[in-house]
Amino acid sequence: MKEWKAEVITVGTELLLGQIVNTNVAWVSEKLADNGISVYYHQVVGDNLNRVKDVFEIAHHRSNIIFVTGGLGPTDDDLTREAFQEISGIKIIEDEQTMKDIEAYFRKRNLEMTPNNRKQAAVFEGSTVFKNPVGIAPGILVDYDDRIWIFMPGVPREMKALTEEQILPYFKKKNMLEDSIYSRVLRFIGIGEAQIEHELKDIIHEQTNPTIAPLAVEGEVSLRLTAKAKTEAEANTMFDQIEDKVIARVGEFLYGYNEMTIRQRVYELLLNQQLTLASAESLTGGAFSAEIVQNDGASKVFKGGAVVYHEQAKENVLQVDSSIIDEYGTVSKECAIHMAKQVASLYGSDIGISFTGVAGSVIENQSHGTVFICIYDKINGKAITEKFVFQGNRSAIIQRTVKKGLELLYKHLNK
Amino acid sequence: MKEWKAEVITVGTELLLGQIVNTNVAWVSEKLADNGISVYYHQVVGDNLNRVKDVFEIAHHRSNIIFVTGGLGPTDDDLTREAFQEISGIKIIEDEQTMKDIEAYFRKRNLEMTPNNRKQAAVFEGSTVFKNPVGIAPGILVDYDDRIWIFMPGVPREMKALTEEQILPYFKKKNMLEDSIYSRVLRFIGIGEAQIEHELKDIIHEQTNPTIAPLAVEGEVSLRLTAKAKTEAEANTMFDQIEDKVIARVGEFLYGYNEMTIRQRVYELLLNQQLTLASAESLTGGAFSAEIVQNDGASKVFKGGAVVYHEQAKENVLQVDSSIIDEYGTVSKECAIHMAKQVASLYGSDIGISFTGVAGSVIENQSHGTVFICIYDKINGKAITEKFVFQGNRSAIIQRTVKKGLELLYKHLNK
Secondary structure, three states: OEEEEEEEEEEEEHHOOOOOOOOOHHHHHHHHOOOOOEEEEEEEEEOOHEEEHHHHHHHHOOOOEEEEEEEOOOOOOOOOHHHHHHHHHHOOOOOHHHHHHHHHHHHHOOOOOOOOOHHHHHHEEOOEEEEOOOOOEEEEEEEOOOEEEEOOOHHHHHHHHHHHHHHHHHHHHHOOOOOEEEEEEEEEOOHHHHHHHHHHHHHHHOEEEEEEEEEEEOOOOEEEEEEOOOOOOHHHHHHHHHHHHHHHHHHHHHHOOOOHHHHHHHHHHHHHHOOOOEEEEEEEEEEOHHOOOOOOOOHHHHHHHHHOOOHHHHHHHHOOOOOHHHHHHHOOOOHHHHHHHHHHHHHHHOOOEEEEEEEOOOEOOOOEEEEEEEEOOOOOEEEEEEEOOOOOOOOHHHHHHHHHHHHHHEEEEOO | OOOOOOEEHHHHHEHHHOOOOHHHHHHHHHHHHHOEEEEEEEEEEEEOOHHHHHHHHHHHHOOOOEEEOOOOOOOOOOOOHHHHHHHHHHOEEEEEHHHHHHHHHHHOOOOOOOOOHHHHHHEOOOOOOOOOOOOOOOOEEEOOOOOEEEEOOOOOOHHHHHHHHHHHHHHHHOOOOOOEEEEEEEEEOOHHHHHHHHHHHHHHHHHOEEEEEEEOOOOEEEEEEEEOOOOOOHHHHHHHHHHHHHHHHHHHHHEEEEOOHHHHHHHHHHHHHOOEEEEEEEOOOHHHHHHHHOOOHHHOOOEEEEOOOOHHHHHHHHOOHHHHHHHOOOOOOOHHHHHHHHHHHHOOOOEEEEEEEEOOOOOEEOOOOOOEEEEEEOOOOOEEEEEEOOOOOOOHHHHHHHHEEEEEEEHHOOO
């Protein structure tokens, strides 16, 4: 099987101006990696014919499978087709089926078709054309000079649908995918990247197959194990052996595998234990509950939450005892406990979690970043409270607080 | 003044695996654009010496100011220094001051310094070294072969602090910045990208200075005007002229300028009109309130919110009349109005906003994506309700709903 050296090119001046973040390239790269295609380079270039041509030539020289997103739209600054035509000499033609699809699209919506929409039916002579499942512009695959070039629109939803529903199935059908690269991701919370690297240094260095790559993202660490193996079973045996060694050292921090998130893990634990949750949020203003409801089926475990941003709301809605606020302040262990108990009672949940703290200016002499989180377990009547002092701006503190809340809930439920 | 042709290179295999999104490059690019430095290319390459060297050589050939982030850390796969040494022949030396700073850093924290931390004091002979305001690894600037190379750590917080507090001030001091490029961003909501382009097609095409670039992001559209001018006043006159033409056609959708967000604009309007807000959220689960509290000083206008995810919570917490739920269902105009009124009453706010709908499976025969948003204005006693059917997955529907809620609030307040 051919060894793929892939490269992803994004065409669009808005990326060079930093107006948008290039999420497409991350998504495509991960999909390719998951299918055993190694990506060696990313390039971004603006809507300028000569520069796009230069970038295409660099890619053609060093890579043998090249994904291009962007620059296929109907407007004059969409130059991807012209650039590839100029470097390859391959003619641009109008694809009949695509043209019919575009006409049908406009007819169905009672929209007038403008002449520049015809441009989206332009493909390369001899290319394979993939119908866009969610938009107009098709995907185009060209086999040229022993390289495979793939062109897709830059709209993330269209690019993703084309990749998953058309391009990858095509690769499989044509036996283009190396089917012997496997990976397993171990997900940890409550341990830093430096610490996990320190604990596992020798294992990480000794390993060649599978390889072990640590990565820290937003208060969590993951280890990606990547193996070349003849079968999935063989890969799993290799992963199990490494995982045993890893667990012996840092197992207490492992919360899940692969696509699992801490928010899903907490959801699962609540569901399995048939427990319900409600939240009382001050500084996080609903960010915690917004995270919990990202779980499909969240209503099975999540009753709801009270965002008591204003002190008055703490008293009126949560009926927090004003004597507690007077004596200890709203940013206090005592207030956190009271909030957690009150919200569990108000929403009729088994567990109440509360967040109070300072994400803006100083409140009640508590400095910026001071946060109290309390988990109240109605079943055993116990309340666990922890105090943190987080660094960063308002948004960073809110994010860290939410993540820490999930971590504490996980620890509480995973006993 | 020299015309800068900038390029940003990110070194790190994790980016090629798609494990993280490259937010650094967007941030740096925007900073450079704001300072009149045009970025023509982005490249990403993994932690492999030969490939990093190749990428550096490409950049050196076509650009004259090159920003490199990543690959400067203490571990063996950090190869940025070695690659640049090999292409330039410039010696790597240990920077005395940085070494002292690193030692002090570890001493202060009572941490043991490991030998590989010394590596972070390695700079290039003759380079300008910028102290990292928030970390260990310094920024390094090398003037080599008529190009300027800048190396920074890949940790976003460190990269940003170095750029803002060290690199850009250095550019200014050395008169490296073209000070005659200005921009103004006009922000619109309630109009699509295609429609705004259609309305302004002739203006956009005729313009060369300032140029006008439309961009759609998450339910909003912005127009970036970019002008070359001798003074800011001259640029502003040019912007004002274009803006008058734009406003004559699509002025009703303009909500703000430059860094303004719709969430800030809503906050300002509430503040100026001395109005307070409370939210009742079902399908969005707190995502709306979490957005509102991202405003500094949110507590001045935001009383709080009730996340009534579970039907029971709608009755217990918001005291939604069960007869309304029985007759119309929770996903209904009537329930939305009732929720908005109840939350305004419960939290003692002037305005109540409510969200109810379906972001998961079908509820009460309402299909996926059906959403009701209601704004209740206690002062005039009026409730405005709108129904939407959004496309996309759970998370997309929640996001669209929150944005639409802000849009409706903006329209309501901006009369």
